[in-house]
Amino acid sequence: MKKITTTGSIKLELRVDDKLFDEIIKHKWNIFRDNLVQCKMNGKIVRLHRFVMGAEAGDEVRRIKGDRYDFRKECFSIKKAVE
Numbered sequence: 001m002k003k004i005t006t007t008g009s010i011k012l013e014l015r016v017d018d019k020l021f022d023e024i025i026k027h028k029w030n031i032f033r034d035n036l037v038q039c040k041m042n043g044k045i046v047r048l049h050r051f052v053m054g055a056e057a058g059d060e061v062r063r064i065k066g067d068r069y070d071f072r073k074e075c076f077s078i079k080k081a082v083e
Contacts, residue, residue, distance in 0.1 A: 001072060006030050006037065015070045020052060035068070053078045 002021045006012045008030035014037065016024050027039040029048055037048040052071050053061045058081030066075035 012069055015072060017072045049076055052076065
């Protein structure tokens with residue numbers, strides 16, 4: 001487990017998977033007013049929990065364990081959208 005620190009005015013330490021660390025640190029993650037961690041990629045807002053789970057539009061990602069600053073894959077479940 002590795003740790004990253006958010007950018008912006010609120011600095012928080014987040015736990016992430018070692019395997020995803022290199023991809024995650026390519027972006028500037030910050031805390032938005034609804035306490036979600038997000039960044040802008042290709043002009044779109046991307047939430048960290050959806051990025052970690054590889055979620056696509058319509059997929060539902062839920063936290064199943066851990067604290068709100070733990071973004072390891074094991075802390076989430078994903079329900080794929082029905083096509």
